[in-house]
Amino acid sequence: MTNDDEPRWLTAEEQRAWVSFVGVLVKLPSALDADMRNSAGLSHFEYSVLSELSETAEWMLPMSRLAELANASLSRLSHVLTRMEKRGWIERLPCPENRRVTYAKLTKAGFEILAEAAPGHVETVRTLLFDALSPTQVKQLATISNRILTKLDPAGEWPPAAAHLK
Amino acid sequence: MTNDDEPRWLTAEEQRAWVSFVGVLVKLPSALDADMRNSAGLSHFEYSVLSELSETAEWMLPMSRLAELANASLSRLSHVLTRMEKRGWIERLPCPENRRVTYAKLTKAGFEILAEAAPGHVETVRTLLFDALSPTQVKQLATISNRILTKLDPAGEWPPAAAHLK
DNA sequence: GAAGATTGAATTGTCAATCTTG
DNA sequence: CAAGATTGACAATTCAATCTTC
Numbered sequence: 001m002t003n004d005d006e007p008r009w010l011t012a013e014e015q016r017a018w019v020s021f022v023g024v025l026v027k028l029p030s031a032l033d034a035d036m037r038n039s040a041g042l043s044h045f046e047y048s049v050l051s052e053l054s055e056t057a058e059w060m061l062p063m064s065r066l067a068e069l070a071n072a073s074l075s076r077l078s079h080v081l082t083r084m085e086k087r088g089w090i091e092r093l094p095c096p097e098n099r100r101v102t103y104a105k106l107t108k109a110g111f112e113i114l115a116e117a118a119p120g121h122v123e124t125v126r127t128l129l130f131d132a133l134s135p136t137q138v139k140q141l142a143t144i145s146n147r148i149l150t151k152l153d154p155a156g157e158w159p160p161a162a163a164h165l166k
Numbered sequence: 167m168t169n170d171d172e173p174r175w176l177t178a179e180e181q182r183a184w185v186s187f188v189g190v191l192v193k194l195p196s197a198l199d200a201d202m203r204n205s206a207g208l209s210h211f212e213y214s215v216l217s218e219l220s221e222t223a224e225w226m227l228p229m230s231r232l233a234e235l236a237n238a239s240l241s242r243l244s245h246v247l248t249r250m251e252k253r254g255w256i257e258r259l260p261c262p263e264n265r266r267v268t269y270a271k272l273t274k275a276g277f278e279i280l281a282e283a284a285p286g287h288v289e290t291v292r293t294l295l296f297d298a299l300s301p302t303q304v305k306q307l308a309t310i311s312n313r314i315l316t317k318l319d320p321a322g323e324w325p326p327a328a329a330h331l332k
Numbered sequence: 333g334a335a336g337a338t339t340g341a342a343t344t345g346t347c348a349a350t351c352t353t354g
Numbered sequence: 355c356a357a358g359a360t361t362g363a364c365a366a367t368t369c370a371a372t373c374t375t376c
Contacts, residue, residue: 008288008289008292009288010288010291010292010296013301013304013305013308014296014304016308017304017305017307017308017311018291018295020307020308020311020312020315021295021307021308021311022237023237023311023315023318024311024314024315024318025191025194025195026195026237027237027315027318027319028191028314028318029191029192031318043366062336062337063336063337063338064335064336064337071188071189071192071193073367073368073369074336074337074338075337075338075339075367075368075369075370076366076367076368077337078337078338078339079338079339079366079367080366080367082338082339083366098335098336098375098376099374099375099376100335100336100337100374100375100376101335101336101337101375102336102337102338122174122175122176123174125176125184126174126176127317128314128317128318129184129187129314129317130176130180131317132313132314132316132317133310133313133314135179137306137309137310137313138179138180138183139179139183140303140306140310141183141186141187141310142179142182142183142186142187143303144299144303144306144307144310145183145186145187145189145190146186147298147299147303148190148194148294148295148298148299149186149189149190149193150298151293151294151295151297151298152189152190152193152194152197152294153193209344228358228359229358229359229360230357230358230359239345239346239347240358240359240360241345241346241347241348241359241360241361242344242345242346243359244359244360244361245344245345245360245361246344246345248360249344264353264354264357264358265352265353265354266352266353266354266357266358266359267353267357267358267359268358268359268360333376334375334376335374335375335376336373336374336375336376337372337373337374337375338371338372338373338374339370339371339372339373340369340370340371340372341368341369341370341371342367342368342369342370343366343367343368343369344365344366344367344368345364345365345366345367346363346364346365346366347362347363347364347365348361348362348363348364349360349361349362349363350359350360350361350362351358351359351360351361352357352358352359352360353356353357353358353359354355354356354357354358
């Protein structure tokens with residue numbers, strides 16, 4: 001719609017950026033998800049759950065923490081883990097110290113699924129993202145993403161996954 | 167997981183960019199959607215449908231074209247339009263020239279909903295995105311997004327929305 | 333009462349027919 | 355038979371209780 005009369009509307013430059021960026025926001029996640037389902041038979045979200053667990057020493061995390069790392073609500077995670085548990089990829093364990101806590105633990109079978117899926121996924125991320133960008137643009141994207149994340153999560157000890165990247 | 171032995175794994179620089187960018191990919195759409203629902207009572211997808219229609223001279227578009235512009239499948243669009251039609255925001259019209267085509271047309275009521283929602287939405291996009299970025303970074307983001315979109319849609323006369331931005 | 337987690341109901345999205353027109 | 359669109363069945367997500375433990 002025409003909003004030239006609205007306060008603080010976007011400049012032409014901003015509109016161009018916004019239209020393109022929204023396209024990426026919508027299309028890239030579905031492309032990643034479709035590729036993961038076709039090549040490995042799991043959703044991209046399930047992949048990230050397996051991936052986060054595999055990064056830890058004990059292959060396990062409390063549900064709440066896993067939800068943060070996988071960018072999900074606790075409710076969503078719980079539903080998804082129920083399905084993954086049925087397929088034998090993860091198991092639930094009670095925490096002896098704090099009996100409110102449930103650990104999600106990666107099984108051997110789950111790890112194998114992840115190990116099969118990972119190379120293809122990395123290749124897809126390369127193809128769709130990094131092959132299209134110069135090294136300079138990769139740095140720009142990292143900087144831009146972190147700035148946006150700061151706005152999205154002002155409390156902001158983001159990223160929660162930072163631990164395993166040090 | 168540790169994949170140092172896999173072919174073409176990501177560099178540290180690429181991993182940093184990827185972790186942050188995935189965060190944006192997941193969190194920004196849900197933030198936009200949540201804000202739209204709270205402040206205007208419609209989903210971000212419904213907003214973009216109304217918005218695309220309002221950009222046209224006749225306030226209407228064929229379903230297929232609208233699906234392209236809104237980054238949706240025809241099936242999803244049809245379901246959503248059924249709900250929007252019930253709320254009186256759009257109406258469906260047959261095309262006299264080609265009777266396979268259905269036009270989706272914005273109603274006056276739909277336009278008013280859009281007009282109420284738009285300023286707040288623009289403000290949110292500013293707050294979450296553009297206020298966090300320098301003018302240079304806005305240009306970088308546009309360039310990077312277009313490069314990614316070229317990979318995602320190699321046929322690529324993207325963006326389909328270009329018409330109204332000339 | 334708040335934290336951690338789960339559950340069921342309702343909404344929304346996807347997928348595979350189906351229908352009509354060109 | 356392909357293009358445009360719709361529909362219904364099914365899967366996934368969200369939302370609002372609910373339950374237990376601290």
